[in-house]
Amino acid sequence: WSHFATGVEQVRLLDRFSNKSTNGTLYLTATHLIFVENSSNNSTSILHHHIASLEKLSLTTTGCPLVIQCRNFRVVHFVVPRERDCHDIYSSLLRLLRPVSYEELYAFSYNPKQNDQQREEGWQLIDLGAEFERMGVPCDQWQLTDVNRDYKVCETYPRDLYVPITASKPIIVGSSKFRSKGRFPVLTYFYQEKKAAVCRCSQPLSGFSARCLEDESMLQAISKANHNSRFVYVMDTRPKLNALANRAAGKGYENEDNYSNIRFQFVGIENIHVMRTSLQKLLEVIGTRSLSMSDYLVGLESCGWLRHIKAIVDAAIFLTKAVTVEGASVLVHCSDGWDRTAQVCSLGALLMDPYYRTIKGFMVLIEKDWISFGHKFADRCDQLDGDSKEVSPIFTQFLECVWQLTEQFPQAFEFSEWFLLQIHEHVHSCQYGNFLGNNQRQREELQLRERTHSLWAYLMSEKDNYLNPFYSPAYSESHPVLEPSTLPYHFKFWRNMYHQFDRSMHPRQSILKTILTLRENKAPTARCDPHRNIRSPCTSSHQRPALQLERAPATSRLPHPGGAHQPQRSAAAGGGRRAGGGGRGGHGEHRHGADSRGQQRH
């Protein structure tokens, strides 16, 4: 990329919702595409891994347009004066954004200047064994089994699994053979108060009539482990039609006649393909310029996105009620048990257990229900050049469900939405090892613990940035179980996620930030040095072009990935707009400044 070492000058960055544009220079580094504004020296940097698609539009009088869509929903529109430069950038990026092996991912080259011990400590931050102990497992009814120690029974499950005391090895192995991908029923959450368990698995290979005695015994064992209830709920999170269709392929769902003491229930969450299309439609609608209110609302409805979000929350509420009110154990599955099952189990646990609503607890929850139980992050998030039909915003939906709950229960969560947004950012950045690969076995093969860093350690070190000032531990004590309303108007469009980088869409001042700023100022030490090192909210570190190294430090201490949401006192600065156009007349742009964190660490 030596061609770009000096940068492509006179590039224009167009705002996608107004007629504004900024001039600057475009640089390409090994990991980032960086646009540095001429006037302010502010920069916008885009990690190559974040680029979802790249489009070179036909040449115009002012130059060659290049449109980049990112996985964090940033959309940038450059106009490069010379077509040749544009083509060079385009083809270089194309090569960069389709990695074929994990080793090419950023995590393997990212170096935050930590020694091996610090790195190892980072990985030890989350300990799932300790988490099961916290839930009260193992106990007289549930035990740790070593049946999957070598990933022999199920290669997409973790090594350590918890099963009922009465589930013998033959039962487990038999059951796993009767379940799609060998994903037999295992414990994921234990509700100590009622001794009720949340278990997860994949669909049974029942076809039209097949049955499996071991699998039936397995469910029996789960039932017996709970003395509070005479039956187990089996929640099939799919729409009934999908489950029926699966029977023709030798899969399907549990026949209530063959399993004693189960109550079977469909909850109707759509599959990954429906979700992918839904998000695409949503992004299309909200990306429209001069969108009318009517088109917006019609679009919100027809894309179905909020309906899907509500379906997931509804399912989690069903699970929570069954466990906390009825004291029944619940077995949750979908098809393979790694998408909808992960959504419902983790969201249900979040509703039941205040621990998961803390910063640390939320990390544990993701580690447990998503990472360790084999949500296919690599496929779903398109980490390597692969099958585009496997890509789906399942984890994004989970984060959004959590956000919807934080809106309903502003005091119940230790973290603010910036925490969710930051996690989302890094699920796609491939900067940390946590989310690489599709399952634990693969992660071990990649030696991620040895070769990459853990996101959790980084987020923990930045914890102050993600605190929710309204959080009240007393509230959590008095409301251990959250009972959200599912009336449709409680589900809102998550502007800060899908328009995170569209500054013009956002409130110009933020209550959250103001309060956090006030709080921070409570400790008036070390505040008055204007050249203090301020953590930039920037999401990633990168090599900066040499000419940029002497920049002033970034100006904000608050977490806003990519620099959206600076509390801005007025929009009055900046260029005007001709009368006749409605809306905002313009405002001072403030993207994140220098990536000071990156600088400090390099």
Next chain:
Amino acid sequence: MEFAELIKTPRVDGVVLHRPFMPTVEGTLCLTGHHLILSSRQDNTEELWLLHSNIDSIEKRFVGSVGSIIVKCKDLRVIQLDIPGMEECLNISSSVEALSTLDSVSLMYPFFYRPMFEVIEDGWNSFLPEDAFKDLESMTDEWRLSEVNKDFSVCPSYPPLVAVPKDVDDDTLRKVATFRHSGRFPVLSYYHKKNGMVMMRAGQPLTGTNGRRCKEDEKLINATLRPGKRGYIIDTRSINVAQQAKARGGGFESEANYPQWRRIHKAIERANVLQESLIKLVEACSDQSHSMDRWLSKLEASSWQAHVKEILTTACLAAQCIDREGASVLIHGTEGTDSTLQVTSLAQIILDPACRTIRGFQGLVEREWLQAGHPFQQRCAQSAYSNSKPRQEAPVFLLFLDCVWQILRQFPCSFEFSESFLVLLFEHAYASQFGTFLGNSAAERAKLSLPEKTVSLWSWVNRPQELERLTNPLYEANSLVIWPSVAPQSLLLWEGVFLRWNRSSKCLDEAYEESQQNSKRLSALLTKNIFVLLCLSTLCNALL
């Protein structure tokens, strides 16, 4: 007339009150001339005091010998009262119906209400036009205060004193009044100190189909232009609607006769359309079907959010003409008493930091709504639940408040008042113990002797304990123009009004209150610590 004649049954025991998401209360129901009261006669149980004038509609239901009445209020609350005894129930219901639909203004509660608080400042004198003019005089000498309307004869819906260009005499004003709808000749609405540009408002010009013109009208509005400058006329109606108005004697300013003005048409809906929209929105909000598609499609079909967007967009346009283009603006629709006022008042919120203070906002409501002749009594006679055929009712003022709330949400630190002030104004515009929103114009208020016979809402608001309740703890004076985003994604449903009576938003209120206290503590801390303050301002400057 005696109220006693209307009260068939003054008191019933054993009445059960149901409110959504709240425990039921059993007690004695009493009817007075102005209130429906339910008291459990026990300590620490709250009593219900409901103004009859707050009741929008009432329905009866019978199950056996127990009758229920469902009371739907103008503030959008719905309650149910179970009344033992069929006769009692019928009596209560018909009494309440009669008492809540009294036609005579002088029988309204404000004429009977005696304040239980000490009036520190009489609100009736707090916002006199002559005082507002003194502020103007300190900035410019190009305007004068005319008494041409002192007996309300030139324009019945204007106040006795109006600000007009200095060079235009009263005779000219009288002639112009005959050329404008309801005599509403162009008057000063706002003076932009920063560049001396002005915003004026008026009724539509009565050009009719044959293009009548009025030299005095042209002279008047041209007198507000600086030499060589052009101005903008913002007609709040679409060009089609404005064209159609010609057939009824109305119309708009032609380019030929007003060459120094550029006319822009926007499409803010008329009153009856807005009322329909409110009814649909409230209906959508009470839908219990739990279907996302149904909710979104009903929300869309109500068009409420579209109205909010259109009004805000027009206000932004007016503000841009003044602040960005450096041009003066004349705003009118048809009568100049509804959409015109929405636009002029919102533009001032955007442009003028003074309007974002508690007192400044009161002044704005007083100037741009009450004295400007918004017909509150007609517009707020009924709300969303009324069964009677709408006459002049329309949520014009509520839409204005909604738009202010949208801006407040986008600039939560730039307003001295909190959302509760807006909700309070909504409530009192529809039903109140105070006289402020009675009548349709200054003339009517004078005729009713409201300042002598009733208490002003402002007298109540401007007391320390009330002000504290309405204050936004995050307020930090912002002297700049604030441009709201009008993208549909940036505009929200005003839950504080439309979803107010359900539990979840109550839970949010609690959190909000806590956060308010939280930030009050923090800001108290902040003011104590000048050192910190300095640092904060450094930080803020860095962000600008």
